[in-house]
Amino acid sequence: MTTTQTKSHPLVNTTEPNLIEDTFDYNLPPLIHFEDHPTVEYIDGKPIEFNFSDVKKRDIVITDTTFRDGQQARPPYEIDQMVKIYDMLARLGGPNGVIRQTEFFLYTKNDRETLDRCRALGHKYPECTGWIRAVKSDFRLVKEAGLKETGMLTSSSDYHIFQKLKFKSRQECMDSYCEVVAAAFEAGVRPRCHLEDLTRADIDGFVLPFVERLMEMSRDVPPELAVKIRLCDTMGFGLHYPNARLPRSIPKLIYKLNQEIGVPSDRLEWHGHNDFHRVHANSSTAWLYGCNAVNGTLFGFGERTGNPPLEGAIMEYIALKGDLCGIDTPVITELAEYMKSIGLPIPENYPFVGKHFNTTRAGIHAGGLRQDERIYNIFDTEKLLQRPPRVAITDKTGADGVALWVNDFFGLKGDDRISKIKVHKLARWVMDQYEVEKRLTAISDQELETKTRELMPTIWEKYKGKVGVGV
Amino acid sequence: MASVEERVKEVTARVLKVDTSKIGRGDQFGADLGAESVQSVELVAMFEEEFGIEMNEDEALSVDTVGSAIDYISKVCQEQGVQV
Incomplete structure (x- = not known):
């Protein structure tokens, strides 16, 4: 066996992120680049x-x-x-x-x-x-x-x-x-x-x-x-x-x-x-x-x-x-x-087309998605597949995930997006489903829709015309 | 009218289900008073409701002690012309 010479790799400090966009162009699937040598x-x-x-x-x-x-x-x-x-x-x-x-x-x-x-x-x-x-x-x-x-x-x-x-x-x-x-x-x-x-x-x-x-x-x-x-x-x-x-x-x-x-x-x-x-x-x-x-x-x-x-x-x-x-x-x-x-079964986790291929469940991931969807989305799935990234609501989702769901549900973008502070009642209802009611299943879109209408009536009235855009 | 400090402690006690008398300015919402993720969001929402103000989400959620919440809310009330 040959001995490998170790090599030093000093930190390249920067205050600006390097998002490697020549490979991860969000408008396309990640590009494949090869080395120059054969x-x-x-x-x-x-x-x-x-x-x-x-x-x-x-x-x-x-x-x-x-x-x-x-x-x-x-x-x-x-x-x-x-x-x-x-x-x-x-x-x-x-x-x-x-x-x-x-x-x-x-x-x-x-x-x-x-x-x-x-x-x-x-x-x-x-x-x-x-x-x-x-x-x-x-x-x-x-x-x-x-x-x-x-x-x-x-x-x-x-x-x-x-x-x-x-x-x-x-x-x-x-x-x-x-x-x-x-x-x-x-x-x-x-x-x-x-x-x-x-x-x-x-x-x-x-x-x-x-x-x-x-x-x-x-x-x-x-x-x-x-x-x-x-x-x-x-x-x-x-x-x-x-x-x-x-x-x-x-x-x-x-x-x-x-x-x-x-x-x-x-x-x-x-x-x-x-x-x-x-x-x-x-x-x-x-x-x-x-x-x-x-x-x-x-x-x-x-x-x-x-x-x-x-x-x-x-x-x-x-x-x-x-x-x-x-x-x-x-x-x-x-x-x-x-x-x-027509009856072809497609598993929910199947790449590109499964129900949950770009759905995140963990609250910490939902938080990332809410800040910049590129953090947890493989490419612009809304543009390329008409499937914006989603969150599935469970006990792990947190207020970040609930806010993401609400914004997707109403199709809100940019400054129109609702902060997680405004969805606290819905987030509390979700947590109580698991902590108090001892629920073991994910919460469906239909249940969340009903609860959004009940717990956030002002927001519902304001944005109900947009329902369905993101879901 | 109760002071900002008293009102902050009242809201904190109600949301986190702790005794008001046991809440000190130096207490951390998470480590000392047991606030979980959703409760932090509920606290901010309840502070907004109590004082009739709108807080910046990121700033408000980065406040970690009762004392800094009192200071931050006082500052926001002043900026938004809310008498306390």
Whole structure:
């Protein structure tokens, strides 16, 4: 073990705060800045440099699988619901197509009607693509639907090749997959090969030779038909940090496909699963190491533990690019409200959209919020998500929290805001609920509204016209 | 009319539920008289009501002893033209 030389760090005294606003610009999610020097990953014993800052210039995008992987984890959506969600995805991703594509099943009459109605909306983005088994006959569906691109299952681990699909050999498996790819070319449809279970596959023994063959096949077709590769971390085994071994290392997987096999970044896509809580970090890592597309679902809802949350990718995108790039972030809140209305459960502490994602309970935090909302709010959630920071009223909230609740309730800002002195009766009622009445639950907005009217009649009369602005 | 000191002690006794005779000028509202967070706010509100004045929230809540409350309230009354 090497000994580290300690280093002195004298206090830089100042009377003015350093709020580090080049990173924490309150108008955007906190920006991601990289050091000027490259990141080094040792691959096959050699140091390989990656320049993460390039991500600002690259055409990184988000692709959506809410209607495919997302729908595999729930009862089917109604057609109207999917059309509405598609319409909102188009608004969220904006005119630059940050949400570039979304994929549809094609097997039932409802699947096909949904696709037709989504396309009839006339949005340029997200482009509609299909999803089929690696079966030649399925291309009839893609062709009939008039789609330019479809995903197809090309499972890559021996768990799938031998145990699930019952191929007798890898050669037989590869030949079978390539036959379907050739059928796609023949049908004039771009195949997107989904390397299922990649993070448990024999990379050198199967994956790289297979993708090499796909690249060879792609040389004989027009560029718009060249095969795309989706890296599927089917069981969530992928690891984002450096120095992990294949097949779990995301940096190494992407490097091998991108640099050794030569699949361009705009034909590489990462598809993750959240079995080990790594899903968002893994997909962001895929962007940095050379995948241009990250595949996700709204609110991470997908098979088992879910997929990369699309709205998380949106925030990461803005943070990496340093700009909204045409993204309409408040649509995230609209989508959450809509999804909840049709039965999708969203936990109260879920980032960006859960009921309490920006709700503080502790009085000391509420006091901070009251002085400067930046102290306990991650960014301007009112501007970006139409969700001003809130306080939940409990025994820990204190008069600061009650004052914050009252001001939010009446939508009061600046000099109009009511001091905590003026809400003392309501604060006392709250404390008595716990100290005298021995209550054990949080106090609802409805209860507070009733008590505000009863205990603060003058303030109620003065501001009642504003009720609802902040709540 | 009772003095500012007497009135401050009366209000303090009522809000904090302590005996007026046991309140001294040097007593701290929190450490000696047991005022909790919400009670501090109630005290300020009750002082405002008792004297018919408006106090700056931050200044009023930073006053920590009975004696400094008497001095501060006297000053605010004078500034706001309230006879005491």
